[in-house]
Amino acid sequence: MKIIVADRISEHGVKLLAEPGWQVVQPAAASLASELAEADALVVRSATRVSDELLSRARRLRVIGRAGVGVDNIDLDAATRRGILVMNTPGGNAPSVAEHALALMLSMARSIPQLNASMHAGKWEKSGAAGAELRGKTLGLIGLGRVGAEVARRARALEMRVLAYDPYVSAERAAEWGAELVPLAELLAQADYVSLHTALSPATERMINAETLKQMKTGARLVNAARGELVDEAALAEALRSKHLAGAALDVFAEEPPHNSPLLQMPNVIATPHVGGSTAEAQEEVGVQIAQQVREYLQDGTMRNSVNLPPIPPEQYRRLRPYLDLAERMASLVAQAAPFPARRLRLACAGEPAELGTRVLRSAALAGVLNAVLDEHVNLVNATARAAERGLEIEEGRRPRERGIADVLEIAAYSAGDGKRREFSALGTILYGTTPRVLQINGIACEAPLEGNLLVMRNRDVPGVIGRVGTLLGSQGLNIATFALGRRDASLGAEALAIVQLDGEVSESILPSLRAIPNVMEARIVRLPLAAPAAASSAV
Missing domain, CATH: 3.30.1330.90 (D-3-phosphoglycerate dehydrogenase; domain 3)
Structure with a gap:
């Protein structure tokens, strides 16, 4: 077996793939296409774009493993046509993304980036720097999957009231995580913080738009550490400019890296470069997990976390x-x-x-x-x-x-x-x-x-x-x-x-x-x- 690891994953993950005596190659980007010609498996993170053209070179490829959740960088239709299984590692970085979402909330609540910049500029601006507690505030979670559930648990520890909107989760299950299921309109009307944790689909693309932003309470704040395409960025910029929203904290953007985005020029926006899952612990976890999944599939056909085929325990x-x-x-x-x-x-x-x-x-x-x-x-x-x-x-x-x-x-x-x-x-x-x-x-x-x-x-x-x-x-x-x-x-x-x-x-x-x-x-x-x-x- 020949395994191509196109993006950096944990060394433990690489060793797992090499243990059966398989050839593991970590090529430079320029030689990826030629190395794929005789490869049985391809492991990527988000940097490598797996296009239809690239897959046309991979005559033997059986599986693509994505060390992470999103598969936007993989042409799923092209892989499916060629009979190539695509699998990801949902949940591997959920704690890291959840902690980042809460860090963004705390940063907005206490104006931490602004105060840090002021200190580095040699200023001591205590007046007007009073923030607000998260305790007692209402958090609205759109999406109660692995990351949403982790956020809910942590928010409850901060004594927040947690509302959630997710059509695919039962009220009993939500209650186990400390969340109350409500309709979307009710969540938007009540939440002091709205945090997005849903998958991107035709139904959710730009679900935060001019209409839904109007439904949010005045002075609310928006957090997005899920997918940039969930938000109409022009409508969000207008809601911030008009002071209808007090702030937004974004780890993801519709275009990455963002070019000429009005959001990056606004003082009430905190932005990070899609690093919610980028912790040492998360990268170790997803690297080992995807290596195990790819190895099991090649050895005995076990399919875990398949994206283009119904997953089977x-x-x-x-x-x-x-x-x-x-x-x-x-x-x-x-x-x-x-x-x-x-x-x-x-x-x-x-x-x-x-x-x-x-x-x-x-x-x-x-x-x-x-x-x-x-x-x-x-x-x-x-x-x-x-x-x-x-x-x-x-x-x-x-x-x-x-x-x-x-x-x-x-x-x-x-x-x-x-x-x-x-x-x-x-x-x-x-x-x-x-x-x-x-x-x-x-x-x-x-x-x-x-x-x-x-x-x-x-x-x-x-x-x-x-x-x-x-x-x-x-x-x-x-x-x-x-x-x-x-x-x-x-x-x-x-x-x-x-x-x-x-x-x-x-x-x-x-x-x-x-x-x-x-x-x-x-x-x-x-x-x-x-x-x-x-x-x-x-x-x-």
Whole structure:
């Protein structure tokens, strides 16, 4: 494995990446693109811009680790299209950012920057320097995630009343952190200090604008240590100029570094250069955390704090991983064995896979189908986007538990909708915790391994068919590893199914001879990777 660490992280983090014997390179900016050509992972902070053009050079890249929270410097769409997982380290610098937000509040309350500048200018200006306590004041937190919760705890220690607005947090959870959930308008009307701690999204961009600033109480102060784009800076400058707001303290700006910003010329603005998370402790924490996450992902596929894929807790992933492998193999089997191109899929689960959630299983199934028909590699990260490009749809559902087998997964493929829609389905499970097996095809019970070269054949159940198939395979030098049989019912001539696992290379050229055998209705070769019980799913 080759790991590129493009920005400085803690030495402990670098050592963690090197421990498995991997090559860790810390290149100069000028050589980053060339070094990425053979890299498996890229670790960055905020300085390196990971653009579409840069990623076009990274043919092998599997994961980008951001040591920090914001991923504004990473082209997420480009990474997702290429199947590159992006992960960050939320919470690693939360205490540092929270302390910085409170430091900004205290600095405004006591005019510390102004008094410090006055002292350095040789002045002793005690008159007019009276500040105000934070004790007894109302703090309004917009966003009650990791940083917001840390601010709430510290503000309560300063005997502040804490209000919070966050549509995704329950009142009970907020109360645990000492905050009272209220509507945004109520928060703005009551808060002496408003502190922003929400993520940037289309819904939150410029949420602090001329209209919301008018709703803030006269003499209130604004703190932003989250994202500069949350604030309409021109509207904020006007609110400060008119004295509607008493002050603002900003660690972030819409453009960084800010150029010709009117805010930087105002005496009632305190500004710092996006250093809220820049403490020795925070940088050590996020450097070690991202190194651990990248290492776990490359070693066994564990995805923590993924940005462009639903995050999965490690214990849940451990249980889900065999079913991801099963879903990909089953979908690949269906795509290769169906006598028509799949235009729509249905994924139905019972037991443990249904309990664990089917959203990521859906991506694994899409990857299985697309990898069977495309030259490019598709994985969990880019499967949904690649399927959408090709008009391949998938729906999810639950199915009854199979008699005697609690945990099953069924994948059905459907042809295009013109005329009579055709269906091809397969049912499978995991045996012994790691072994993927197919149990049924098109409702016919037939248990077989889901690996290697498989001959999937439909025939009429009459004497002599299986013998002639075996003779033909032997005449071609093909050794049979396993031979599984099933039939729809016990009547002579009923539809029957055979799944034959063959050793070695198997050429498609054998299919016309197989199909020419009397009573053979269909024969197809399915190629699946060999199963590795302890390995991560190739869909990852």
